Amino acid sequence: MATEILMPALSPTMEEGTLAKWLVKEGDTVSSGDIMAEIETDKATMEFEAVDEGIIGKILIAEGTEGVKVNTAIAILVEEGESADDVKASSGGAADDDEDKAPINEPMSANPGAPVAVVVPAEMDIPEGTEMKPTTVREALRDAMAEEMRRTPEVFLMGEEVAEYQGAYKISQGLLDEFGAKRVIDTPITEHGFAGIGVGAAFGGLNPIVEFMTFNFAMQAIDHIINSAAKTLYMSGGQMGCPIVFRGPNGAAARVGAQHSHDYAAWYSQIPGLKVVMPYSAADAKGLLKSAIRDPNPVVFLENEILYGQSFDVPVMDDYTVPLGKAKIWREGTDVTIVSFGIGMKYALEAADKLAEDGISAEVLDLRTLRPMDTGAIIESVKKTNRCVTVEEGFPVCSIGNYISSVLMQEAFDYLDAPVINCTGKDVPMPYAANLEKLALTTTKEVIDAVKAVTYR
Amino acid sequence: MAAKKTTKKANVSKEELLSYYRDMLLIRRFEEKAGQLYGMGLIGGFCHLYIGQEAVVVGLEAATKDGDKRITSYRDHGHMLACGMDPKGVMAELTGREGGYSKGKGGSMHMFSKEKHFYGGHGIVAAQVPLGAGLAFSDKYRGNDNVTFTYFGDGAANQGQVYETFNMAALWDLPVIFVIENNQYAMGTAMARSTSSPDIYTRGAAFGIKGEAVDGMDVLAVKEASEKAVAHCRAGKGPYILEVKTYRYRGHSMSDPAKYRTREEVQKMRDERDCIEQVRDILLTGKHATDEDLKAIDKEIKGIVNEAAEFSKESPEPSLDELYTDIYMEAEA
Numbered sequence: 001m002a003t004e005i006l007m008p009a010l011s012p013t014m015e016e017g018t019l020a021k022w023l024v025k026e027g028d029t030v031s032s033g034d035i036m037a038e039i040e041t042d043k044a045t046m047e048f049e050a051v052d053e054g055i056i057g058k059i060l061i062a063e064g065t066e067g068v069k070v071n072t073a074i075a076i077l078v079e080e081g082e083s084a085d086d087v088k089a090s091s092g093g094a095a096d097d098d099e100d101k102a103p104i105n106e107p108m109s110a111n112p113g114a115p116v117a118v119v120v121p122a123e124m125d126i127p128e129g130t131e132m133k134p135t136t137v138r139e140a141l142r143d144a145m146a147e148e149m150r151r152t153p154e155v156f157l158m159g160e161e162v163a164e165y166q167g168a169y170k171i172s173q174g175l176l177d178e179f180g181a182k183r184v185i186d187t188p189i190t191e192h193g194f195a196g197i198g199v200g201a202a203f204g205g206l207n208p209i210v211e212f213m214t215f216n217f218a219m220q221a222i223d224h225i226i227n228s229a230a231k232t233l234y235m236s237g238g239q240m241g242c243p244i245v246f247r248g249p250n251g252a253a254a255r256v257g258a259q260h261s262h263d264y265a266a267w268y269s270q271i272p273g274l275k276v277v278m279p280y281s282a283a284d285a286k287g288l289l290k291s292a293i294r295d296p297n298p299v300v301f302l303e304n305e306i307l308y309g310q311s312f313d314v315p316v317m318d319d320y321t322v323p324l325g326k327a328k329i330w331r332e333g334t335d336v337t338i339v340s341f342g343i344g345m346k347y348a349l350e351a352a353d354k355l356a357e358d359g360i361s362a363e364v365l366d367l368r369t370l371r372p373m374d375t376g377a378i379i380e381s382v383k384k385t386n387r388c389v390t391v392e393e394g395f396p397v398c399s400i401g402n403y404i405s406s407v408l409m410q411e412a413f414d415y416l417d418a419p420v421i422n423c424t425g426k427d428v429p430m431p432y433a434a435n436l437e438k439l440a441l442t443t444t445k446e447v448i449d450a451v452k453a454v455t456y457r
Numbered sequence: 458m459a460a461k462k463t464t465k466k467a468n469v470s471k472e473e474l475l476s477y478y479r480d481m482l483l484i485r486r487f488e489e490k491a492g493q494l495y496g497m498g499l500i501g502g503f504c505h506l507y508i509g510q511e512a513v514v515v516g517l518e519a520a521t522k523d524g525d526k527r528i529t530s531y532r533d534h535g536h537m538l539a540c541g542m543d544p545k546g547v548m549a550e551l552t553g554r555e556g557g558y559s560k561g562k563g564g565s566m567h568m569f570s571k572e573k574h575f576y577g578g579h580g581i582v583a584a585q586v587p588l589g590a591g592l593a594f595s596d597k598y599r600g601n602d603n604v605t606f607t608y609f610g611d612g613a614a615n616q617g618q619v620y621e622t623f624n625m626a627a628l629w630d631l632p633v634i635f636v637i638e639n640n641q642y643a644m645g646t647a648m649a650r651s652t653s654s655p656d657i658y659t660r661g662a663a664f665g666i667k668g669e670a671v672d673g674m675d676v677l678a679v680k681e682a683s684e685k686a687v688a689h690c691r692a693g694k695g696p697y698i699l700e701v702k703t704y705r706y707r708g709h710s711m712s713d714p715a716k717y718r719t720r721e722e723v724q725k726m727r728d729e730r731d732c733i734e735q736v737r738d739i740l741l742t743g744k745h746a747t748d749e750d751l752k753a754i755d756k757e758i759k760g761i762v763n764e765a766a767e768f769s770k771e772s773p774e775p776s777l778d779e780l781y782t783d784i785y786m787e788a789e790a
Contacts, residue, residue, distance in 0.1 A: 006496065006497055007496075008493075008495070008496025008497070009495065009496055009497070009498045010496065010711060010712055011711065011712035012501060012502050012503065012712065014712075032489055033489075033706070033727065035720075041712070043712060044712070044713075044714040044716070045714055045716075046708075046712075046714045047714070047715075047720075048496075049492070051489050051490070051492065051493040070496075070497075070498055071497060071498060121788070156598070182598070187625065188621070188624055188625060188628070190621035190624065190625070192587070192617065192618045192621055193587050193618050193621025193622050193624070193625055194587075194621070194625065195587075196584065196586070196587025196588050196590070196591060196618060196622070197587045197588075197590050197591040197594055197622065197625060198591060199587075199588055199591055200528075200576075200587060200588035200589060200590060200591015200592045200593075200594065200595070201591040201592070201594045201595045201598070202591070203576055203588065203591065203592060203595075204526070204591065204592045204594070204595025204596065205595060206594075206595045206598060223581055223584060224584065224587070224588075227580075227581050227584060228579070228581075228584055228588060232567075232569075232577070233783055233784065233785070233786060234562055234783045234784055235559055235562060235563040235567035235569075235577075235578070236558075236559050236563060236567070236568070236569035236577070236578075236783075237557075237558065237559035237560035237561075237562050237563065237569075237783060238560070238782065238783035238786075239558075239559075239569050239570070239571050240569045240571065240576070240577070241786045272784050273784055273785070275785075294788065295788055296786040296787075296788060297785050297786055
């Protein structure tokens, strides 16, 4: 059957091109792979190969013709004994027609920019009379991992110094003794490589916990966290999940300089496919880490070195978990909502104490999970207080606070009596000098000043 | 177009030869069709064809057993067909349709099949190398004897994460075969201009990983090397490197005019070394098959490919609701 040879699209953006040269003539026999013509695209001159075998019955577009639209018939291929006139009417442009029909401008939802809603399980009830045990964040994290490793053999821990050294920050103390070298694995100092191996193991169905000595070093591995772990479920049409936890200290410690002090909360929170957790208290560190390990999605779990040694009450329960995606009100108040997470809570709570002395009642909300973010809880609180201040140690541009401000403007504008103020780290690389470092982070005083500004005191 | 004579392997049956011929031909015809659909605007974006390299995956797959895993880069159509994925689902993914392996959300570079243990389809050069070692890690952790085939190119072989992975794979005796498909061009940069040592298979020596080079245009040689590597890995002796010297006839992607090499160079490979012609020659001269037998196979393959192309055109575009699905998995209650 005679077939039309159509002007090919030879690049992702090509719509038309120049038929620079024919390398075959009418009557020539061609077979698959033979070069038939040279075609100039917007980028380069390309060789155009035959796909089917046959005889060039007729050349429809002369060489040298410019502006030949993609899918225009440029020649007719016939079989032995056929004539070019046998070809049926042009079928070119079918793909374009389909495109026109596709309702691409249809609105997807009321708010297409909104992150995908994730169903959050209810907070666990702590039964009346449950013993509360003072526990450091460090111990809470270790207990969470140990409990989950006892629960299932699929959970294992890998990272630098996690086994024999007992953890660079002693988070994994005792785990090697209990679980052995098969499940508590010291890696070489190769973040890019071992993060990729962790993700591959998760594709293979295991539940890896990948510890980064600090998230600063995870920048070497960020390609695997984002491109390999976060995106694969979507790219596979839902087939290939990645149940992995990336955890380690994040943000500034003390006097460790610009390359060891970066807060990545806003970076990872931008990525669809990741969940991002940043706990403050020991109880939340434990309950959230256990939930993160059980979650079938990749979770970035951001800890803080300064908080590791701080003690909080942790309920003594067989299986204490905290759901991802749910904020917690630490302190109720009526005049302003202070929203924070991680070590930012320290400034928020200190400020709330001092503000109370001045007669200002601050409600303090701990986000705990940054993605999916419990924006509903923020909005509910702001509906009551009509004012909001956000607190974080990260950089000010495109910060978590910026996002919260935007959500409040779009979804609670009528409830706001003042602009939202974002207290953040300063827009500078972290300095080493003690006085400058203190200034580079946010401060309790800045939070107090911000609250006074939004409450017009 | 007589292919260079291949040494006849005494232990290769007629059935095997015919199955290699068939599998390689399926990849070639599929890719030619994909190129055609790209030209018609039915396939968009990037599309990297495997034409010329067919003997690599077909030879390697010949030594696999059920449970073995494979992972590769973005030049992945051949790998999917060779491990038994449905040509219809692959082609429909290329056209971005609902019937594609990723429901149209992955495209040419991103397809997966849990059923066939095919783990993608990765677009970041060399990212699949530690991922493949991680898959092998999961099998070793579980204590089975599965092997992971981790494919990457000569270009990827210069990435740092490859050597981080070599180190850990050797340290932990991971059952992974690193298959370096050396098609001699990292996109448009010839080996000699990008790679300090021409013998990539020796790159594992620093980590104590055995490596060997194989003629990747000879499917029987590839199969033999694959069997050896698989035996090594299954025996728990750790990773193995195969540098498979091959050649891609087409450009790096559809929009590559391939001006960095001569037309004669490509034609010479096609005329003298073509992997399909070599098997065809053995089949005919060994009287394992007649011209008619092979024509029948050609026709059958053409039918399969045409059916895949039709399916890929008829399958609808994904529903608009699909935009917001598959971002997170639901946690189990």
